[in-house]
Amino acid sequence: MQNRTEVMARGIDVSHHQGRIDWPKVQSSGISFAFMKATEGSTFKDPRFARNAAEAAAVGIAIGAYHFMRAKSPEEAAREADHFVRTLEEAGPERFTLPPVLDVETNDGGLKPAQLSLLCRIWLERVQAALGKTPLLYTYLHFARTALDDTLADFPLWFAYYNDSCPPDCRGWTRWSFWQHSDKGTVPGISGPVDLNVYEGTVADLTGYKLKEEDANKIIQLLQASWSMIQDYPEARDEIHRLADELRLASGQPVA
Template identity: 45%
Template sequence: MQKRSSDHAQGIDISHWQGTINWEQVRAAGKVFAFIKASEGSTVKDKQFLTNVQKATAAGLLVGAYHFSRATSPAGVKIEVDHFLSVVSPVTNDMKLPLVLDIETKEAGSKANIVKTVRAWVEYFKQRTGKYPMIYTFPNFIDTSLDASFGDIKLWYAYYNNDGTPINRGGWKDWEFLQYSSSGKVKGISGDVDMNEYHGSEKELRDKYDPTMVTPPPTEIDGKSPLWKETGRQWLIDELGISEDWKATDVVDIGTLGTILSRAMNNKG
């Protein structure tokens, strides 16, 4: 498998355990994407899921959702998949990243039964959606509970040894996303959060999963205005005669907004 790289797009994964998140600050901290817990087993719905998806998307992050499986046999996967899809259905159009099967516990017992159960899960998911989910798992689970038959499915790999190159496991020779820490610190989130990266740059990530999106720039950090705000400020000065004393970092109060709108309407006429 490939190594991590400083050029790779950075992101996080979260659930309700992270509490209320300031997604604008997360985006300003350079995080490009987020995987958000939607559901678990056949009945559990993450209570923060819809809010997190809507606010993360509004802040400019690419979003995916994951389901924590508790299926004990192939016969039990249908209810889980149906539950997962019902939970994500209100925000399906907001999510550009893959939907994920999180498989990391051994409710299904033996390796043979786990393999059959996971295969049944992904196949039924494909029947419902037309595509496979991505699989989230970790090295020991692959070694003890999966086989090479899943190599055709994208891997979100929990791999915390950052010193070397991950070896190929099961049928996988690369990873799509890598979770490399469970104790990250990100502005806008209280406490620890899982840290992740994509296997390419932010541009490559967006080109692949949301090629039509106009990328919103991150909010300024430490009082420095991003280029888009400086460009807008200059346009207001040049076209509407706004005072050069007005800075892009200034709060737009109602008086300033009224002046801008009034001059814009006059220029239009």
């Protein structure tokens, strides 16, 4: 699979385990997208899902929702899909600009790879039909190799791989759409560790908005013009560096 680069959009994924999140601080730190847990099994709803979705969307973070799978039969997979769709509809589906996600990392029923992969496909296709968006499948290397077969690679991958090296091809996937590269990240506005992710493209690719390179460079020049006035303020200098890099990313340029 491909490696990550500096121009790729940076994001996080969260659940109630992160507690109350200061989303304006998260957004100010350069996080441009967030996946949040919506449901698990056929009845559980994450107690912070609706609030996380509303507050993250309000500060301009692109958001998506994920479901943690527990199904052991086709009937359960269908019920879990319907439960997820209902939960999104209650939270306001127009907020969710990122693809819906099936998180599969347990095999509670001890199913064979072909059986578990079939349950995944039932959920994925049912959610796709209901929401009109192609879902992502989230999993990690060992689980994919031991618990799934090669039939799901027509759905895009969100890959958990905690390593700085390029992720290996796996089960028919030769590239990832999102890469969860750490589960020990530190982000302003969140107490404790949080999962860190990158998207395969830039912020502009992710959101559909691209700041013109010419406009970005004009703003950067104005920021740099104030440099002489803040020599004695390291925090201000650091902030100018950060803002300049965010402008470069938003206009599709490499960071300095």
